[in-house]
């Protein structure tokens with residue numbers, strides 16, 4: 589992904605603690621992603637290009653929701669633009685890093701971090717001016733996310749496509765977009781602004797930006 593470096597420069601990231609919801613203690617997605625984040629390189633906190641694109645467009649007043657936020661800088665970018673942000677992830681390690689960085693940038697007052705399994709977490713209906721999700725796909729979560737966008741607001745989503753399974757055959761099919769998804773799954777009240785496949789073909793990722801008009 590095309591990630592810009594953090595203009596504030598690198599920071600030192602000691603292991604940070606985010607409260608663990610007891611019901612997620614043994615949750616496989618929490619354990620897997622905590623291990624990845626703990627073993628990986630320090631985060632760049634660069635915003636996803638889709639977040640940059642969406643936040644540059646006209647948006648109604650209201651908060652931003654980022655699903656499966658990980659340690660991306662998209663939530664930080666939205667908060668820096670003055671938006672209240674709710675950022676949801678099952679990895680308390682990722683949320684802890686994000687909390688630390690938000691505090692360093694004095695944006696913590698604008699960001700609410702939610703430790704949750706997106707499989708069961710319910711957003712506020714029509715509550716958000718922008719709903720963003722990058723690097724995650726679940727068709728049920730997508731359907732729920734469409735209901736969280738307020739009139740005039742945007743839905744931005746990027747996920748792996750079926751083509752990603754050629755190189756990574758162990759990837760479950762339900763984690764990957766089928767042809768024409770996710771645009772073809774939108775309720776009729778949405779207008780598709782763009783659906784693109786960044787990178788060389790066959791594209792392993794697809795990126796949607798849509799506006800809720802109904």
Ligand SMILES: C[S@@+](CC[C@H](N)C(=O)[O-])C[C@H]1O[C@@H](n2cnc3c(N)ncnc32)[C@H](O)[C@@H]1O
Nearest residue numbers: 617621656657658660677678679705706722723
């Ligand atoms: C590929 S990373 C993407 C992170 C970030 N959105 C980005 O673009 O860099 C996938 C994220 O989804 C989160 N995740 C995986 N399964 C989840 C679940 N069931 N509920 C909530 N978050 C989940 C992981 O913890 C991880 O942070």
